[in-house]
Amino acid sequence: MxxxxxxxxxxxxxxxxxxxxxxxxxxxxxxFVGPYSEQIRVVGEAGKPQVLPYSQKMTLLDVMIAVGGMTAYADGNAATILRTAEGNKQYSVRIKDLIKRGDVTANVEMRPGDVLIIPQSWF
Structure with a gap:
């Protein structure tokens, strides 16, 4: 080690x-498993919110498969990635378009330390 x-x-x-x-x-x-602070964390309306080891070339789709998709209450297109490596800069992501519509342009590469936040829909 x-x-x-x-x-x-x-x-x-x-x-x-x-x-x-x-x-x-x-x-x-x-x-790359690395320190806890450099792993991928998924919170909110994921099927199974959890911490995942970062893998090279890991994408948003890989993460969503690992956490079992979204709950029925998720607002997937309002999701954000909190990029700790860039001083907690936030990026909007479109999980619903990626998963439900197969829009590959919504599939982004993940980085060590990213936090994926999936909010609840208001209706």
Missing amino acids: GKDASTLARDIEKELGKYIREPVVTVIVTQ
């Missing part, structure tokens, strides 16, 4: 060097 990919690769090469002549190891990070 606490090592970057190239340091970990060198450590593995050193250990493999006991068994293999001149091993070459490449480490590629495909999933």
Whole structure:
């Protein structure tokens, strides 16, 4: 823990060097769990509000699948992403268009630390 990919690769090469002549190891990070503050949090009218580990290339659709969609009371097109990495800047997202209408232009990439807020509809 606490090592970057190239340091970990060198450590593995050193250990493999006991068994293999001149091993070459490449480490590629495909999933980032990281500290709690850098995980994706989903609150409000999600099917199962929760904290998710951030994955590389994770999108809004991936997040919605993981949380079981929205409740019947959700106002999906009024949802926002609170981007903690940018000083809590808020971005509007259109979950209803993405899920119910298949509008792929509404599918945005998530970032570590994002908080997805799905509000309740007023009617």
